[in-house]
Amino acid sequence: MKSLNIDGLVAASFTPTKSNGDLNLNLVPKIVDYLAQQGIKGIYIAGSTGEGMSHTDSERMDLAAAYIEAAKGVGEGKMKSIVQVGHNSMRASAELAAHAESLGADAVSATPPGYFKPANEVELVDSLLPIIEASSNTPFYYYHIPFLSGIALNPMTFTDVAMDRLATFKGIKYSDGSTLYNLPLLQKVAPELEFLAGSDEAYINSLVLGYKGAVGSTYNFAAPLYQKVRTAFEAGDMEQARLWQARALEMIEVLFATCGRGGLKAMMRMVGIDCGPVRRPLLPVTDAQVKQLEVKLTEMGWFDWVDAREAAVV
Numbered sequence: 001m002k003s004l005n006i007d008g009l010v011a012a013s014f015t016p017t018k019s020n021g022d023l024n025l026n027l028v029p030k031i032v033d034y035l036a037q038q039g040i041k042g043i044y045i046a047g048s049t050g051e052g053m054s055h056t057d058s059e060r061m062d063l064a065a066a067y068i069e070a071a072k073g074v075g076e077g078k079m080k081s082i083v084q085v086g087h088n089s090m091r092a093s094a095e096l097a098a099h100a101e102s103l104g105a106d107a108v109s110a111t112p113p114g115y116f117k118p119a120n121e122v123e124l125v126d127s128l129l130p131i132i133e134a135s136s137n138t139p140f141y142y143y144h145i146p147f148l149s150g151i152a153l154n155p156m157t158f159t160d161v162a163m164d165r166l167a168t169f170k171g172i173k174y175s176d177g178s179t180l181y182n183l184p185l186l187q188k189v190a191p192e193l194e195f196l197a198g199s200d201e202a203y204i205n206s207l208v209l210g211y212k213g214a215v216g217s218t219y220n221f222a223a224p225l226y227q228k229v230r231t232a233f234e235a236g237d238m239e240q241a242r243l244w245q246a247r248a249l250e251m252i253e254v255l256f257a258t259c260g261r262g263g264l265k266a267m268m269r270m271v272g273i274d275c276g277p278v279r280r281p282l283l284p285v286t287d288a289q290v291k292q293l294e295v296k297l298t299e300m301g302w303f304d305w306v307d308a309r310e311a312a313v314v
Contacts, residue, residue, distance in 0.1 A: 003170040003194035006213030010042035012049035017276035032070035042080035086111030094134035101135040139170040
């Protein structure tokens with residue numbers, strides 16, 4: 001079993017919903033087609049951006065089925081599908097993983113359990129065994145996101161233990177921007193594994209360190225910014241690479257300052273795909289907030305940067 005070897009951007013996909021909060025799965029093919037047109041290499045399903053932890057198990061299964069089916073429609077396996085199955089119930093995690101494998105997901109991934117937390121790296125690895133056993137023919141990627149999971153154990157020690165104990169362990173979605181510098185140490189422990197950078201704000205840093213694949217929220221609607229960062233970086237034009245990364249940071253700062261986390265879906269709406277509201281406990285955005293965000297994005301030139309002409313409907 002090989003790792004996915006993703007070279008490019010993976011969108012942490014949204015969960016499209018109707019105004020009443022029900023899933024709007026009919027929108028999934030449109031989302032995937034749009035992402036493919038933007039050069040996105042994969043989708044990460046039911047993660048933090050997709051609010052996976054806020055949905056029922058049956059909703060997560062339905063969501064995975066819709067996205068995996070749509071991804072298969074992108075030619076020659078060019079759109080990889082990774083299903084996030086983390087849960088406080090490891091039995092539920094195993095069921096979600098088995099379901100993802102039955103659908104033909106390219107990989108499964110998981111956050112650690114967050115209520116009864118593993119005390120050390122061995123306990124963390126052991127807690128993931130039910131997922132591995134339930135999806136024994138599918139690559140597994142651990143989701144390291146300590147600022148949300150509350151699990152900040154040593155990733156090098158975890159990797160060392162996991163290689164011996166988790167048969168399908170093929171990498172880490174590394175969503176800790178403050179320690180992205182760990183890549184050389186991770187590769188020293190496990191040169192055959194794949195480590196995906198998980199910080200949009202530190203995308204340029206990840207390129208410098210040698211990450212090839214990156215998973216992020218804002219890649220859904222701002223992929224051109226990050227692709228320009230990489231193009232300039234690979235051409236040796238660090239001035240341009242820094243410029244485009246700075247513009248991405250300006251976008252992110254304005255997004256959260258005006259709308260909070262709900263602004264991510266609001267920006268998807270601005271490129272023509274209305275993914276509906278976020279689910280509580282996240283706060284829904286107001287029309288006034290979206291209008292303020294749109295004005296600020298227009299002032300900074302964001303619509304031209306990403307070639308998005310469709311303004312939000314407020």
